[in-house]
Amino acid sequence: MYDYDDQNIFAKILRGEIPNRTVLETEHTLAFEDIAPQAPTHVLVIPKGPYVTYDHFAAEASDAEILDFNRTLGRICQETGVSGAAGGSGYRLISNAGEAGVQEVPHFHVHIAGGRILGRMLAQEG
Numbered sequence: 165m166y167d168y169d170d171q172n173i174f175a176k177i178l179r180g181e182i183p184n185r186t187v188l189e190t191e192h193t194l195a196f197e198d199i200a201p202q203a204p205t206h207v208l209v210i211p212k213g214p215y216v217t218y219d220h221f222a223a224e225a226s227d228a229e230i231l232d233f234n235r236t237l238g239r240i241c242q243e244t245g246v247s248g249a250a251g252g253s254g255y256r257l258i259s260n261a262g263e264a265g266v267q268e269v270p271h272f273h274v275h276i277a278g279g280r281i282l283g284r285m286l287a288q289e290g
């Protein structure tokens with residue numbers, strides 16, 4: 165059902181074949197700056213395992229991977245300063261999946277965007 169392409173860009177980043185600006189790395193998770201930031205803070209958080217989308221990750225990742233991913237995601241919201249609890253003005257988490265979600269890279273990832281007012285949640289297209 166889930167067909168993971170190990171030649172995708174994030175798989176190459178995880179193998180060290182492409183450089184990245186790492187924000188935080190844990191046993192199961194890597195966070196790095198988006199190469200084309202759309203906000204003053206724009207970080208991508210990915211599991212190290214071969215998962216395509218959020219539902220793939222939620223269904224097949226181990227409890228340890230899911231816990232590590234979620235704790236890391238929250239930690240980065242605080243450590244980058246975008247969280248209100250950290251004095252920031254807030255943030256948005258986005259995870260695009262598949263064609264309708266306009267997913268460019270087929271390795272599950274969550275965008276953390278913040279540092280400016282981000283506008284409406286969805287573009288009014290289609």
Ligand code: 5GP
Binds near residue numbers: 173266270
């Ligand atoms: P998607 O549309 O799949 O949710 O978003 C993929 C994101 O990956 C985009 O925001 C894009 O700028 C980012 N991206 C694509 N290639 C690279 C890369 O080689 N390095 C980094 N750091 N980000 C990338």
